[in-house]
Amino acid sequence: MIRFRIDGREVEARPGETILAAARRAGIEIPALCHHDLLRPYGACRLCIVEVRAPAKHGRPSRPRIAASCDYPAQDGLEVSTEAEPVRAMRRTAARLLLARAPDAPRLRALAERLGVREPFEPDPHADGCILCGLCVRACAEAVRAAAIGLTGRGERRGVGMPYGENHDACIGCGACDWICPTGILHSQADAAERFRRAAGEDRLCRYARLGLVPGAVCALSYECHRCDVEQMMRARFGDEHPALGAERLRRTGGATEASR
């Protein structure tokens, strides 16, 4: 096991574990908005930053540095501070910037308040409520394994969408993107599932057909998959490894992130 200190307290971590994961296991709270235990860290929100000091080398103390704890591997002898004043100030700035993009997101507002953001902030006139944290994109690619959506555009036009703004065959309508979105902006897009149903239109292709698992299968149940034999068959065959179950896996294990519901 790796041993290091957080706020003066000795904490253990498994090899490869991040500071955030070790802290949470030890019951130490670090705010985080763009993290989910099942997904690769992306370091977008910067709310999980901490001050990290490596062990002294050749008798010389190392300089402290600021790092995203969701993406920083625990190491023997690290000294981590979650509450140093520069860290708190930078978190407040990060929260204000996120709020400028999503001023009406209730969870973000609550989190910002907990971090002590009291000052007014200037809403970004180009913002659409998406904070570009990439959780939906990672969930779709890594948990659902559909990779139907991605970050698109640049600058003011940066956003999330399907290639060329059109419905993508890879979308299986599982709703993982909607569920994991920390600002709720994806709700307003009639939900991926609903869009998928509309896009399927006359073809009414089964979502497993879209994944190439049941070639040519057509849905006769209005995509109420829980009533479908194909769904049961797929679950029996693939168990937890089935891509369509990615959304469920996220829900089951999502308790560790501020983004979870």
Ligand code: FES
């Ligand atoms: S940057 Fe670590 S949780 Fe967002």
